Structures are given as C-alpha cells and as structure tokens.
Amino acid sequence: MGSVQIVTTILAFAITAVAVWLAVRAVMKMVAVIRLGQPDPSRTGDKGTRARTMLVETAGHTRMLRWGVVGAAHWFVMVGFIVLSLLVLEAYFEVVSPTGGLPLIGGWAIYGLVTEWLAILGLVSILVLIAIRLRNRPTRPGGRSRFTGSTMWQGYFVEGIILAVLVMGFVIRGFKVATDHFEYPVWATPLSHAVGAVLPNWEAGVSIAALIKIVISMTWLIVIALNVTMGVAWHRFLAFFNIFFKRDPGADVSGLGALRPMTSQGKPLDFEEADPEKDQFGVAQVEQFSWKGLLDFSTCTECGRCQSQCPAWNTGKPLSPKLLVLSLRDHAYAKAPYLLAGGGKDLTGEEKATAAQLAHVDVLALAEAEKPLIGTAEEGGVIDPDVLWSCTTCGACVEQCPVDIEHVDHIVDMRRYQVLIESSFPSEAGVMLRNLENKGNPWGAPQNTREDWTKGLDFEVPRVGEVEDFEYLFWVGCAGAFEDRAKKTTRAVATLLNEAGVKFAILGEGETCSGDPARRIGNEFVFQMLAQQNVETLNEAFEGREKSKRKIVATCPHCFNTLGNEYGQLGGEFEVVHHTQLLAHLVATGKLTPVQPVDGGVTYHDPCYLGRHNRVFAPPREVLGKAISGELTEMPRNSERSFCCGAGGARMWMEEKIGKRINVDRVEEAMSTGAKTVAVGCPFCSTMLNDGVNGKDAGEQVEVVDVASVLLRSVKPEQAPGGTDTERLPVAG
Ligand code: SF4
Ligand code: SF4
Numbered sequence: 001m002g003s004v005q006i007v008t009t010i011l012a013f014a015i016t017a018v019a020v021w022l023a024v025r026a027v028m029k030m031v032a033v034i035r036l037g038q039p040d041p042s043r044t045g046d047k048g049t050r051a052r053t054m055l056v057e058t059a060g061h062t063r064m065l066r067w068g069v070v071g072a073a074h075w076f077v078m079v080g081f082i083v084l085s086l087l088v089l090e091a092y093f094e095v096v097s098p099t100g101g102l103p104l105i106g107g108w109a110i111y112g113l114v115t116e117w118l119a120i121l122g123l124v125s126i127l128v129l130i131a132i133r134l135r136n137r138p139t140r141p142g143g144r145s146r147f148t149g150s151t152m153w154q155g156y157f158v159e160g161i162i163l164a165v166l167v168m169g170f171v172i173r174g175f176k177v178a179t180d181h182f183e184y185p186v187w188a189t190p191l192s193h194a195v196g197a198v199l200p201n202w203e204a205g206v207s208i209a210a211l212i213k214i215v216i217s218m219t220w221l222i223v224i225a226l227n228v229t230m231g232v233a234w235h236r237f238l239a240f241f242n243i244f245f246k247r248d249p250g251a252d253v254s255g256l257g258a259l260r261p262m263t264s265q266g267k268p269l270d271f272e273e274a275d276p277e278k279d280q281f282g283v284a285q286v287e288q289f290s291w292k293g294l295l296d297f298s299t300c301t302e303c304g305r306c307q308s309q310c311p312a313w314n315t316g317k318p319l320s321p322k323l324l325v326l327s328l329r330d331h332a333y334a335k336a337p338y339l340l341a342g343g344g345k346d347l348t349g350e351e352k353a354t355a356a357q358l359a360h361v362d363v364l365a366l367a368e369a370e371k372p373l374i375g376t377a378e379e380g381g382v383i384d385p386d387v388l389w390s391c392t393t394c395g396a397c398v399e400q401c402p403v404d405i406e407h408v409d410h411i412v413d414m415r416r417y418q419v420l421i422e423s424s425f426p427s428e429a430g431v432m433l434r435n436l437e438n439k440g441n442p443w444g445a446p447q448n449t450r451e452d453w454t455k456g457l458d459f460e461v462p463r464v465g466e467v468e469d470f471e472y473l474f475w476v477g478c479a480g481a482f483e484d485r486a487k488k489t490t491r492a493v494a495t496l497l498n499e500a501g502v503k504f505a506i507l508g509e510g511e512t513c514s515g516d517p518a519r520r521i522g523n524e525f526v527f528q529m530l531a532q533q534n535v536e537t538l539n540e541a542f543e544g545r546e547k548s549k550r551k552i553v554a555t556c557p558h559c560f561n562t563l564g565n566e567y568g569q570l571g572g573e574f575e576v577v578h579h580t581q582l583l584a585h586l587v588a589t590g591k592l593t594p595v596q597p598v599d600g601g602v603t604y605h606d607p608c609y610l611g612r613h614n615r616v617f618a619p620p621r622e623v624l625g626k627a628i629s630g631e632l633t634e635m636p637r638n639s640e641r642s643f644c645c646g647a648g649g650a651r652m653w654m655e656e657k658i659g660k661r662i663n664v665d666r667v668e669e670a671m672s673t674g675a676k677t678v679a680v681g682c683p684f685c686s687t688m689l690n691d692g693v694n695g696k697d698a699g700e701q702v703e704v705v706d707v708a709s710v711l712l713r714s715v716k717p718e719q720a721p722g723g724t725d726t727e728r729l730p731v732a733g
Contacts, residue, residue, distance in 0.1 A: 001096065004204040008095040008211040016092075019218035022225035030228050030298060033336045037291030038280070039266035043245040054244040063402040066640075067305070070132055073125035077162060080122030081236060087115055087169050088217050094172060094210035098203040099181045112184030115169075120191055123166045130159045144314070146304030149323045154232045155302070161220040168213035170195045175205035229333050231300045238299040239403045245292055246404045255398040255406030256613045258565035262416055262524045266290070268569070271525055277347055282416025282522065284373055286332045286382070287339055289410065296405040297329035306397030306407065311644040312390040316659025319390035321397035321407045324383060328410070331373075331382045337365035374418055386658060388414055389426055393520050393649030394608040399640055415522030429521055432653035436526050440512035440533075441478035442653060451508045453480070453487040459498045462505040464541045470505035472497070472582070473541060475563060477556035478513050479683035485690060486683035489555055489706040493579045496712055497553075500591035502582075504553070510537050516558040519566070521650035528570070531562070535572035538563075542574070552576045555708070557609035557682045558648075565614075578610055580681050580707050584619035587626050587711070594714035597629035600676035602710065604632055605666065605689060606642035607682035620681050620707045627714035633673045643669065647684035667692030671702055678704045 001009070056062060061078070064071035086102065093100030105111045133155055138148040147155070170192055176182035177196020181203075186193045199205065224233040231238075246254040261268040264279035274281070283289055289297075304322050312319040338344075341361045342353040358366065374388055375381020388411065397407045418424045435444035453476070454461040464473060474494065479486040497504050512530050519527035542550040552574050554560040564576030586592040604624055610616045617639045624632050637643040646662030656662065667689055670678045678693075680686045689704040 002204070005096055005098075005207050008207040012092060012095045012211050012214045015215055015218045015222075019221040019225065023221050026225040026228050029336075030234075032340055033228075033333060034291050034294045034298065036287045036332075036336065036339050037289050037294040038263070038287075040263070040290035040292050041266050042247070043290075043292050046249060050244045050246075050249040053246070053249045054240055057243050057404075058240060063400070063404075069128065073128040073132075076118070076121045076125035077129065078236075080118045080125070080166070081162070083118050084115060084122065084166070084169065087119070088165070088213065091172065091210040091213045091217075095207050095214065098176070098179060098206035101183075107183040109184055109188045113188035116173075116184070116189040116192060119166050119169050123163070126159055126162045126166065130156070130163070133159065146308035146322075147302075148304070148307070149320060149326070150302035150304055151230075151232070154227070154230050157223065158220070158233050161216060164216045165213060168209055168216065171199075172206055172209045172213065174199045175202065175209055179203050179206065181206065229298075229329055231298065231329070232302050235299050235301040235403055238295065239301075242295055242299040243404050245295065247292075247406055247409070252615055253395075253399055253612075254404055255409060256395045257561060258569070259412055259519060260409045261569050262413075263290075269524070271528055276421060280347065281420045282418070282524075283410075283413040284417040284421065285345065286328060286335060286373060287344060288417075289328075289413065292406075293328075293410055293413075294332055296410070297325055297332055299403045300325045300329060300405060301403060302326065303402065305400040305402065306405075309396035309400050309641060311392060311394055311396065311646065311662045311665070312659075314643075315662050315665050317386070317390040318384060318658065319387045324387060324411070325405060325407065327382050331368065331371065334368040335365060335371075337361050338369040343369060374414060374424075383414065385418075385424070388418065389654065390658070391649050392608070392644045392646060392651045392662070394644035395612045396608075396641070396644070399612050412520060412522060415520075416524055417522075419522035420525060425521060426654045428655050429650060429653045432517060432650070433521070433523055433526060436513055436515075436518050436530065440530065441482060442513060442517055443478065443482050445478075445482040447509050447512075450476070450481045450511060451506070453490045454494070457491060457494065459495075461494055462503075463508045464505045464510070467503075467505050470503045472502060472504040472551045472553045472577075473538070474504045474506045475514075475552050475554040475556075475559055475576075476506055476511060477554060477559045477683065479687075480555050481511070483683060483687065485686055486555070489683065489686070489708055492706065492708040492712045493553075493555055493583075496583060496586070496592060496708060496715065499715065500586045502586070502591075507537060507541065510541075514556075514559040514562040516562045517650040517653065519562070520648070521653075531567060531570050531572075534563075535567050535570050538567075538572055538574060547573045548575060550574045553579055553582050555579045555683065555706075557607045557614070558684070561609045561613055578614075578616055578619070578681065580610070580620040580623055581616060583708060583711055584622040587623060592711070592715050594627045594711065596714055596717040598627055598677065598710050598714055599629045601630070601633055601674055602628045602677040602679055603635055603670055603673045603675035604638070604679045604707070605635070605645065605670060605685055606639055607680065607685045608642065608644050608648050610681050611642055612640060620679070623707050623711050624679055627711045628677075633675050635669050635673055637669060645682075645685040645688035647688045652684050652687070661692070661695070663688040663692035664695055667696060667698075667702075671696075671698060676702055677710065678702060679707045679710050680704060681707050 061071055061075045064074050090102045101107060136145045136147055138145040173192035174195030177193050178199040178201050224230050248254040269279055280288055306321040307313050310321055338361050342357040344352045346352055371380045371382055373382050374385055376384055391411045393408050395408055432442045435442050476490055480490040512533055515527035515530035552563055560576055560578045563574055602624055604620060621632060643666050645666055678689055686704055693699055693702055693704055
C-alpha cells in the first residue's frame, strides 16, 4: 500500500464510521417516533399478499410509470441505486489498492456489463429528473407547480449526489483502464474505456477518485442522518415498509373506498360503550394517529403528485394534501423529544409527564407540544381549519401517491375529533347533521314522501315485503327520493329495469340515509346510528339469502360505496352494483336495446366514489357507447384522474367561500370539449355540474344528465316520459 492509499484508506473509513454512526442514530430516532403512534393490528395480516404487492409496486413501479418519462427515469435511478451500491462497496477496495475490486464477482464480464449500462441509463435518467424538477420549479413564471411547498434544495441535493456518484464511477473505471488494471472487455464497458482513453496513466488516480466517491456518498448519508424529515432521501428505504403495511394490500389502490373504522388503542370503537374520557375519539394530537400514519408522514417524498391533482388546491383553496402531510410530519418530529420524554396529554387534557421528566426537554419541543393540531395561524395551529374542511375526500391524492400514503383516512380522523368532541365544523353543515339525526335524510324531507318519485309511472314499483322473488333491491337513496333532478334519474332507472324485465323492489319508507355525509364529515356516531338501522332493515329484507343473492342496485355512488364497502364493518354483507353496471349488463345481454342514438356530442364525468374509489370506469362508458351517436368525447381529466365536482366529503352541505368554485372549474373543462351533453352517474355530481352550468348561464348550450336518462332516451325515444330528465337531449335523425 503506497502513501496515497494509506491516506485515502484512513479518510474513507473515518468518514464512513461517522456517517454510519449518524445513520444508525437517525434510524433509531425515526423508529422511536413512528412507535409513538397508536397500535394498528390490521396492518400485519396476510404477509404473502403484502410482500407480493410491495415487490410488484416497487420493482414494477406501477404508480410511477403512469407518469410516463418521469416514471421510467425514476425506475432506472431506483434500480441503479440498489445495484450500483455494489460499486460504492467496491470503492472501499479501490482506496486500499488501485487494482482492488469486489471479491467473487469483481472481474466477471456480466457484472461489468450490468453495472456499466445501469450507470449509463442512471446518468441519463437523473439528468432527465433534474431537468423536470427545474422545468417545474415553483419559481418558474406562470402556472402552478407540483413542487410548490416542497423543500427544493433537498431534491437538488439528492439528485446532484446521484449524478456525482455515477460520474465518479466512470472516472474510477477510466483510471483503471488508463493504468491497465481494468479487467472488463470493451464490448461490456464501452463508456469506461472511452473515459480511460482521455485520462492519464496515474495509479493514485484510482484511489483518489474512489475516495471522492466515498466522501460524496457518505456526505449524503450524513446530511440525511441529520435531517430525518428529508423524505426525498429517506423514502428510498421507507417506501418498502409503507407499501408493505398499506391498508388494503390486495386492492388496486389502498386507502380508497371504505373509510377505516374509528379506533381507540387499535380497536374499533363501539358507541354503546365508548367513553370520551377513556377512549380516543378521532385524532386531536399527532401521536393519536396510528404508527402507520406516522410512517406515512415520514415516507412522503414531497413529489407533489397528490397536490397536482387535488381539486381544492387547483381551485385556490389552502388545502394541499402534500403540505398537509408535511405539516404533520414536521410537527411529529418537532414534538417527538417531548413525547419521548414521557410527555403528552391524557384524554382529559392533563399532562402525563412529571416536571422532572420534562426538565431536560428542548424548549422548542415543549413549544411545539403546545400547538393545537387543528387551529388557525393566530392560534399557532398545525393544520388550519380551512385546510381540514376543504377536502372533498375525492381520493385523487391517494390514487396518485407513489408510496401509498392514505391521506383521506388521516383527514377524516382529524375531522372526527373536531365534530364529536369539539363540535367544531362549518356551521352550515349543522342543518344537514340535524336532519340526518331527526329525519333520516340530509334535506329534512318527511319520511312519508320517500316514494313520491313513483307517482305517474305507468307501472307499479314493487316494495320489499310485498314481493318475495325480487332479484335486486333498488336502493333509491335520499337524493334519488327527495331531490327533484335526482328523482328523474330514479324514474329513468326504474323504467329501464321494468323495460328489461328485471325483478326489483324498493324499501320505500324503510330506507334512511346510508350515512355517507355523516361519516365523511366526521360524525361517526350518526353514521353508525343510520348504518346500523339500514343493516338491520336490509338483513331482514334478504333474510335466508346467501351473500351472492343479496343484490342491491344503487344510483348514488356514495350509497353504493357505503353499502358495499362499509356496511360489512357493521355486519351487513351485500352484493352492491351501481346502476350503470347493471344497465351495461342489460344492454350487453340484449335486454335493453338502444334504437335512437343521442346526438350532439356527449362527454362523461366520472364521479369520484364510482370511479376512483371503486374502479367503475368502463360500464358507464359502455352504456353511453351504445346510446349515443359517434364516439364519447373524453375530458382531459378523466377516469383515474377525473376532477371532483366539489360535493364529496359532505362538501355538498358546506359553503365554498375560498377560491374558484370546483364545479365551475369542472364545467369549464366539460364545455371545452364542445359536447352538448355532460353525462354523470351521481346525483351530487348532477347538482354540482348543473349549478356550474347555470352559474355560467350556459343552460342553453349544455345539459347535465344521468347516464340512465341518456340510455332511456335512446331505448324509448317515442316515450320521452315526463319527469325523467330526457326531454332536452338531442337525438340523431
Ligand atoms: S381527497 Fe381530494 S380534495 Fe381531499 S386532499 Fe385528497 S385530492 Fe385534495
Ligand atoms: S404524492 Fe405522496 S409522496 Fe408525493 S407529495 Fe403527495 S403524499 Fe408525498
């Protein structure tokens, strides 16, 4: 070993020792913070599916590849990071000796070939990612960036380090070529040989370049170890765990559809026995999230994909799902020293720690602990109430997140505490909640008018109890029963089912609200009250039938989601379909035959709770494909990336005072297609988009109608029955 190698070896191992020590300390800190969360036993079952999903999602980059070039570039960087770690390891042999290499595989042509090409592709990919970050920088003129609010230096730092490490890999190899210590053939390692051709024959160059590579790599490790909230770097390790522990490992997208039940100490809360002084009602302190919640916050890469799709953020509201997650993360880590010292408030608000326990806690951590989780800037709150209440629970953030963060569950958990304990929520929603409690529907309509929509139909609508052999229970929903426009859809669906000879029956006055708006605003108590009542009624209606024969058809995607995905939590197992699914089936099997196509251009708006939350994208399009002339015109934001109408998450019953109205934004997009008809599959979307059209005074140019009404007009053009909202649809010929 020459004098150069003695120096390079000492320096390499010294900086590595410091970096590893700091990294171990950082990992221990991170684990300790995550362990502060509440237990969640639901995250560890079915390990086989979890492991498979984690491998498919990470190795296949299934989410990221939806983002085209950036997904592919990220894949090469990720694979490069894993495989090329071997080259960093190899550098430790090279600081010791210019001829050094990895034992066993060092010198093997295949190893040389694979690492060479991964490094070349990694180099190109990281340059692409840097260019994309620069092009989308928040400070660029015009437009909103998905990186707004992200810690930009961290992104550039991580990308710069990767670039530098890759470059140094070629410099080391180049010096080995130049000094004739390189064992790989030109065909396997062409770039290394090209670099070697321009470098001098300098043996010390190998060891010095290897030292530089190690210093760069260890600088990265030291910086991230000193910044445990640096998600853009830490996600490389945490993403595997976050995906493994996701809520629904077998589902297309986890964290959508059903909400998590309200839990205390990891157990679902039973309101018959729950006690707010002993049981946790929602989340009021950051440590009341489950450990998976804290892992979610730690894993965020700050990529901003969620933000770019969020309807609230895109219409000028203060909510960005990314910034919400970052605020919770930063708060959790800043408060952690206080919590780890034994601090924290019990459920009555009393401090748990003694003065002696808190004596050595940093004043900043003590100050952080005093911040209310939900509060305005003046109150020093972590999350502003306007942020919390801007969410429509549309799920676009969850859908986009490459590391499976479950934003909607966290938002609703915080709402639960605000509603149930603080009674703090937008006051206008109070009327809706009172109506649900007293009348069983959000409008406060008398229960005995639930069947009024049947009046005037030229056939009898059967009721459960009057007929035994119904195949489908037609769940009408509150909107379908009481809201004038939705009633027309209900009548259209009933007419089509009758036309197709489907045996169906309604509950009539036996039906109450599914509980969706109560649950999504955070009032789990009212949700459970309504849901239990409905589960009882439905179980009675289907008594003696196995699950596959307990079929329900619903026109409202919120009811469809709640009955199908959430009633199971309360003992109600049913086969629930949306009316567009049933209608698509009836058209495909020839039970309904469209005879006169609807003309004038039709576009389709995906309701969030039908599409994104439940993956029903094709059936409404299949129905429209048969019922209209020409092709369906898609809006730029459609299917998984559909833009919310603004009504979900109980926003239907709240005023929209900040920013542009979401429904207006969506209507403008629909109108930009030139379509005369905007087809929908949800009574709330129908209301919101109709309001948007009226707000733009565009009622004469474009009409918003349900898919069922489009189909009915095409199936029974001569009838065009009054009260089914088909009258104005233009027909061909
Ligand atoms: S659910 Fe929708 S509205 Fe709520 S934060 Fe996510 S993207 Fe935004
Ligand atoms: S998409 Fe996920 S990882 Fe990216 S910023 Fe949003 S929450 Fe973080």
